[in-house]
Amino acid sequence: MVARPSRSAPRPLPPAPDGAALRAVALAYLARFSATRAGVTRVLTRHVERWARRAVDGGMDAEEAARAVQPARARIAGIVADMEGLGAVDDARFAEFRARSLARAGRSRRMVAAHLSARGVDEATAGVAVEEALGARDGEGRETELAAALVFIRKRRAGPFLRADADEAEVALRHRRAMDAMARAGFTRDTACAALDMDRDEAEDRIMRMRMA
Structure with a gap:
């Protein structure tokens, strides 16, 4: 043994x-x-x-x-x-980079702010970073938010990204589910509706412009 x-x-x-x-x-x-x-x-x-x-x-x-x-x-x-x-830690730089990255990944402005808060960035620093990265809420920021919403629904194949042969029942189901998901993700109803009703070519163009900015 x-x-x-x-x-x-x-x-x-x-x-x-x-x-x-x-x-x-x-x-x-x-x-x-x-x-x-x-x-x-x-x-x-x-x-x-x-x-x-x-x-x-x-x-x-x-x-x-x-x-x-x-x-x-x-x-x-x-x-x-x-x-x-030493410059190895910089909350402002971290917040701006992360805000831009999260928006490009389809996160709403509200979720970006929540993420930065959870990472320990103070409210004032986070606010400045979000404005710098995403634009003013009542200006350029609205376009960024809409582009982020388009990224969000593209992952769910809803709205302009729904397959062309979907029947009315599937269109209605995916629209309803996407609206619910976008509300939970922090997008306003107006932004959600604008994203879901957009033409596919325009939607793709907006996403590309945001990612190249």
């Missing part, structure tokens, strides 16, 4: 994270992802919390583990500020 290999011993617990370790974590993350101040703060906080959990799992008293990582917690804000000073 062949003996089963013994389980490997658990990895020894490394020292509690210090400023150098947290800085390395931040730089490694930002080399791969664009992030906000809040996003980098969450990454570093999770890193510290993982160490504390490992310490407790390894037998360390919970209060002792909490004391061990307290200096690291206190350094997080300074490291995030350092990343911002």
Whole structure:
């Protein structure tokens, strides 16, 4: 009978994270992802919390583990500020880029703003970024919103993107479903109707213009 290999011993617990370790974590993350101040703060906080959990799992008293990582917690804000000073973190740049990208993917202005808020961008910064990326709500922004709505319904093959041989029942069903989906996605009724009633060639042209802007 062949003996089963013994389980490997658990990895020894490394020292509690210090400023150098947290800085390395931040730089490694930002080399791969664009992030906000809040996003980098969450990454570093999770890193510290993982160490504390490992310490407790390894037998360390919970209060002792909490004391061990307290200096690291206190350094997080300074490291995030350092990343911002290096230009690796820029909430305004992040928000403008993400707003433009989301609109091109078919997200409404309202959903873009909600996404930026969830990523930790403050309301004032998000508002400026949305205006810069998508245009003023009562001007160019209306055209961008309509183009985003067209992208949204193209994915659902509704309106001008419905197959040519669809019968009346399918047309009505897809129209109703698209209206409901667009309302949930944050598009106004007027925008939804304009998108669904548009000619296909014009719809494709509007999408292309938005993506080339």
